[in-house]
Amino acid sequence: MVAELLSKIAAGNGHGEESAYFDGWKAYENDPFHPVNNPHGVIQMGLAENQLSFDLVKDWILKNPSASICTVEGVDQFKDIAIFQDYHGLPQFRHAVARFMEKVRGDKVRYDSDRIVMSGGATGAHELMAFCLADPGDAFLVPTPYYPGFDRDLRWRTGVQLLPVECHGSNQFKVTKQALEEAYKKAAEDNIKVKGLLITNPSNPLGTVLDRETLTSILSFSTDKNIHLICDEIYGATVFGYPEFISISEIMLDHPHNPDLIHLVYSLSKDLGFPGFRVGIVYSYNDRVVSCARKMSSFGLVSAQTQMLIASMLSDEVFVEKFLAESKKRLETRHNEFTWGLNQVGIQCLKSNAGLFVWMDLRQLIGQGKDPTVESELRLWRVIINEVKINVSPGCSFHCSEAGWFRVCIANMDNETMHVALRRIRSFAAQKVGKKDGGVVRSSSGKRKCWQQNNLQLRLSSRRLDDLMGVSQLGSPHSPMSPLVRAQT
Amino acid sequence: MESSNGVFNNEQLLSTIATNNGHGEDVEYFDGWKAYDNDPYHPSNNPNGVIQMGLAENQLSFDLIKEWMVKNPQASICTHEGVNKFTDIAIFQDYHGLPKFRSAVAKFMGKARGDRVSFDPERIVMSGGATGANETLMFCLADPGEAFLVPSPYYPAFNRDLGWRTGVKLIPITCESWNKITEEALKSAYEDAQNKKIRVKGLIITNPSNPLGTVQDFDTLKMLVNFVNDKRIHLVCDEIFAATVFNSPRLISVAEVIKDMPHVNYDLFHIIYSLSKDLGMPGFRVGVVYSYNDRVVTTARKMSSFGLVSSQTQYMLASLLSDDVFVTSYLDKSRERLSQRHKHLTRELAKVGIQCLKSNAGLFVWMDLRHLLKKPTKEEELKLWKVIINDVKINVSPGSSFHCNEAGWFRVCFANMDDETVDVSLQRIRTFVRRENKESNNNNDNTQKPNLKKRKEMMKLSRLSFNSRRFEETPNLLSPHSPIPQSPLVKART
Numbered sequence: 001m002v003a004e005l006l007s008k009i010a011a012g013n014g015h016g017e018e019s020a021y022f023d024g025w026k027a028y029e030n031d032p033f034h035p036v037n038n039p040h041g042v043i044q045m046g047l048a049e050n051q052l053s054f055d056l057v058k059d060w061i062l063k064n065p066s067a068s069i070c071t072v073e074g075v076d077q078f079k080d081i082a083i084f085q086d087y088h089g090l091p092q093f094r095h096a097v098a099r100f101m102e103k104v105r106g107d108k109v110r111y112d113s114d115r116i117v118m119s120g121g122a123t124g125a126h127e128l129m130a131f132c133l134a135d136p137g138d139a140f141l142v143p144t145p146y147y148p149g150f151d152r153d154l155r156w157r158t159g160v161q162l163l164p165v166e167c168h169g170s171n172q173f174k175v176t177k178q179a180l181e182e183a184y185k186k187a188a189e190d191n192i193k194v195k196g197l198l199i200t201n202p203s204n205p206l207g208t209v210l211d212r213e214t215l216t217s218i219l220s221f222s223t224d225k226n227i228h229l230i231c232d233e234i235y236g237a238t239v240f241g242y243p244e245f246i247s248i249s250e251i252m253l254d255h256p257h258n259p260d261l262i263h264l265v266y267s268l269s270k271d272l273g274f275p276g277f278r279v280g281i282v283y284s285y286n287d288r289v290v291s292c293a294r295k296m297s298s299f300g301l302v303s304a305q306t307q308m309l310i311a312s313m314l315s316d317e318v319f320v321e322k323f324l325a326e327s328k329k330r331l332e333t334r335h336n337e338f339t340w341g342l343n344q345v346g347i348q349c350l351k352s353n354a355g356l357f358v359w360m361d362l363r364q365l366i367g368q369g370k371d372p373t374v375e376s377e378l379r380l381w382r383v384i385i386n387e388v389k390i391n392v393s394p395g396c397s398f399h400c401s402e403a404g405w406f407r408v409c410i411a412n413m414d415n416e417t418m419h420v421a422l423r424r425i426r427s428f429a430a431q432k433v434g435k436k437d438g439g440v441v442r443s444s445s446g447k448r449k450c451w452q453q454n455n456l457q458l459r460l461s462s463r464r465l466d467d468l469m470g471v472s473q474l475g476s477p478h479s480p481m482s483p484l485v486r487a488q489t
Numbered sequence: 490m491e492s493s494n495g496v497f498n499n500e501q502l503l504s505t506i507a508t509n510n511g512h513g514e515d516v517e518y519f520d521g522w523k524a525y526d527n528d529p530y531h532p533s534n535n536p537n538g539v540i541q542m543g544l545a546e547n548q549l550s551f552d553l554i555k556e557w558m559v560k561n562p563q564a565s566i567c568t569h570e571g572v573n574k575f576t577d578i579a580i581f582q583d584y585h586g587l588p589k590f591r592s593a594v595a596k597f598m599g600k601a602r603g604d605r606v607s608f609d610p611e612r613i614v615m616s617g618g619a620t621g622a623n624e625t626l627m628f629c630l631a632d633p634g635e636a637f638l639v640p641s642p643y644y645p646a647f648n649r650d651l652g653w654r655t656g657v658k659l660i661p662i663t664c665e666s667w668n669k670i671t672e673e674a675l676k677s678a679y680e681d682a683q684n685k686k687i688r689v690k691g692l693i694i695t696n697p698s699n700p701l702g703t704v705q706d707f708d709t710l711k712m713l714v715n716f717v718n719d720k721r722i723h724l725v726c727d728e729i730f731a732a733t734v735f736n737s738p739r740l741i742s743v744a745e746v747i748k749d750m751p752h753v754n755y756d757l758f759h760i761i762y763s764l765s766k767d768l769g770m771p772g773f774r775v776g777v778v779y780s781y782n783d784r785v786v787t788t789a790r791k792m793s794s795f796g797l798v799s800s801q802t803q804y805m806l807a808s809l810l811s812d813d814v815f816v817t818s819y820l821d822k823s824r825e826r827l828s829q830r831h832k833h834l835t836r837e838l839a840k841v842g843i844q845c846l847k848s849n850a851g852l853f854v855w856m857d858l859r860h861l862l863k864k865p866t867k868e869e870e871l872k873l874w875k876v877i878i879n880d881v882k883i884n885v886s887p888g889s890s891f892h893c894n895e896a897g898w899f900r901v902c903f904a905n906m907d908d909e910t911v912d913v914s915l916q917r918i919r920t921f922v923r924r925e926n927k928e929s930n931n932n933n934d935n936t937q938k939p940n941l942k943k944r945k946e947m948m949k950l951s952r953l954s955f956n957s958r959r960f961e962e963t964p965n966l967l968s969p970h971s972p973i974p975q976s977p978l979v980k981a982r983t
Contacts, residue, residue: 006629006788226502274580
């Protein structure tokens with residue numbers, strides 16, 4: 001029997017890559033959009049990447065050849081770097097990352113470079129946190145909707161459980177004290193030991209920042225219950241406009257807390273747009289956790305070659321300031337254009353000012369007169385993938401408590417592609433104009449609004465959809481199928 | 490502070506894994522590292538400092554790599570020639586890895602094995618160094634509480650890599666004859682585990698061996714393959730020193746053995762590889778899990794998300810290792826240099842009566858100092874070790890840290906320094922041996938005649954006289970990482 005040969009972890013499905021949710025990826029990979037070669041292909045809007053500011057980075061790279069160990073200017077460092085495997089990390093790397101984190105928070109807080117611990121991306125950082133803070137069977141509370149990868153990162157090999165703290169669209173998915181208390185109480189009733197609370201701020205998938213009041217309430221909740229507070233702040237530098245980003249580190253300055261309970265997860269994958277470089281960071285205010293996490297980091301250290309590049313780049317304060325300012329601006333512009341385009345066809349998004357995506361509200365397009373359900377959400381999703389030909393992520397994959405929301409990533413493409421995507425969405429929405437029940441769509445009739453200029457006539461076929469599988473966890477940025485070498489538009 | 494789940498004291502705040510000592514970095518064994526970090530040798534700045542011979546690194550052939558780098562700027566995403574790939578590479582996080590990287594690594598693995606076997610790039614799975622590869626494989630093959638057999642002496646960090654977070658037990662198999670694993674020893678260990686109701690899921694071997702520097706012969710490998718096949722347990726072969734074989738007998742990879750045994754269950758065989766030793770690049774964290782079991786490949790690949798190789802590094806190495814001319818030349822020259830270094834060191838040691846286990850691979854020698862021990866015990870070995878660190882001022886690794894069941898052996902790394910430093914260390918050893926000879930001759934004049942057998946064993950050198958220094962408890966030197974918090978190893982190299 002094959003299953004016996006392997007471990008339970010290997011034989012199970014804890015990796016979360018259920019077959020059902022591959023449709024979005026499959027569709028994209030079988031038919032990827034290309035402006036010239038495949039203009040009718042599927043546009044990838046399911047990948048939270050920041051591709052808007054690489055020109056600035058490339059410019060810096062060319063002006064700073066000594067940041068690389070492969071250039072004539074830098075090759076004399078090759079050996080020292082190639083043999084450097086100390087899990088403390090290059091000191092200049094740690095200093096540069098600490099300083100960068102400070103800048104991302106407007107210099108309102110200070111970070112100690114000795115608390116910077118490396119990990120294999122934020123993915124590795126989260127798993128590491130779970131290994132350090134909880135035993136198999138213990139649980140972390142996590143507000144919904146949340147990044148689907150958490151199910152794998154925090155649970156798979158650790159045996160730790162994730163218990164949802166339900167948040168609702170009726171109050172913009174705020175994390176309320178009541179919801180926290182309810183979740184905590186339920187765990188106690190079910191005899192599950194809660195070891196911590198995990199929040200993502202700015203939020204994925206919502207793109208919102210937590211306000212001061214919520215953060216303070218969260219801090220006092222975790223302090224009161226004596227449980228850990230893990231703050232995933234990997235989107236810190238994607239915040240534009242108001243309200244400003246407030247880190248838990250800032251809240252700690254003014255409110256009573258136990259530092260031994262507070263930990264940050266950081267990464268350069270979103271803020272800088274370097275997911276390939278696998279730069280994950282664990283920052284803990286608990287000395288023992290720092291020490292333990294550092295030992296564990298051996299399983300996922302950052303390549304010394306990359307440490308050196310990043311150390312160089314982030315030590316350049318002039319560059320960093322310019323990059324942060326410009327990147328925010330571009331994200332804001334992209335955000336505004338896209339949401340405006342959606343508004344024009346009556347599609348709203350949750351009000352947000354961070355992240356690399358918008359949280360699109362399509363509740364009114366589904367439901368057939370009843371409340372939207374997961375099944376109806378998934379039906380609509382299939383249509384979006386197969387007919388509108390855009391890969392977005394359905395809210396249920398984020399464990400959203402209500403159906404009809406979709407996360408749409410907007411920073412992983414150029415302007416032209418974004419406009420193509422908008423046109424397609426607008427055409428699609430035009431078909432649904434006037435349909436309260438949002439049900440079967442016939443070819444549009446009646447008054448056409450001025451924005452319906454596109455020739456594309458989308459028809460929903462009466463296709464028989466596949467069986468809908470249970471809620472799964474699409475969301476991993478990794479393609480479960482084939483190499484993504486040319487995945488980017 | 491009270492909680493409704495009960496009071497958590499500081500200890501309970503963390504997980505069991507975080508608070509046990511599974512990381513293996515016990516306080517005791519830090520003396521070697523401390524001594525080195527506090528007082529690192531430098532030819533001009535600190536010529537009396539401690540010489541680091543406890544780190545198995547391959548630093549002999551960087552000139553070849555540097556030369557290649559300068560001639561191949563397109564291998565980097567940071568040069569004019571390569572920067573146009575920067576974006577594509579910086580966003581590439583697919584856990585399959587860059588196809589070119591996988592192909593290049595597969596080819597390199599074949600070349601390191603004399604092209605007697607070929608490796609399928611589709612089975613190449615990345616991991617966070619060999620450290621990550623070993624752990625990942627355990628997560629795939631065994632449940633907490635289950636066990637893997639491992640012949641001793643073995644690499645100390647296996648306890649952490651294979652067992653810390655996985656909960657897998659390691660059961661050492663004692664080999665009477667150095668690194669020759671006998672079927673008897675294997676069966677005995679296996680049955681013993683069964684009697685204790687411990688489920689053995691597999692056997693892990695390191696070939697070439699760390700710390701012995703020897704390779705497994707064909708018959709032994711065949712015996713191992715048959716054994717695991719018969720018991721339906723896994724065979725994991727850590728072959729990270731494959732390209733460090735500098736003399737005959739040649740390396741026989743498990744891949745070669747099973748190629749001619751089509752009747753065995755391929756689902757049981759897995760190889761751990763890395764570029765840390767063969768290419769001398771531990772800082773780049775390039776670990777590989779190579780499994781003949783499809784399910785293990787897909788599972789390990791999903792797990793690789795926790796420790797992927799930086800795409801920047803994948804890209805550069807894909808280029809380097811695709812250059813067949815370079816690779817062939819590098820492998821030849823590297824072996825030659827290792828051979829020379831090994832020969833020089835062992836000859837000079839022999840001149841002062843110090844023998845090493847006959848070896849033909851690895852980045853170290855297994856030095857025999859049994860004759861210098863007062864008694865053949867671990868305590869005496871550690872006392873001698875302290876002397877070597879504090880008086881001779883060389884950091885070497887005591888055999889007990891490798892779970893060697895015979896006291897008096899030390900692993901001495903020789904490939905992480907230049908020629909001059911080797912000679913300085915040899916000079917210190919000569920001085921030490923001479924001094925000890927003199928002292929023991931003096932002692933002999935005043936003491937009773939030592940017994941004859943003991944005299945033979947000591948080979949002209951008799952008892953050491955220790956100074957009356959009070960030794961602290963001995964630390965456990967395990968990981969290649971300095972456990973000392975404040976000491977970056979950036980300038981650690983001689």
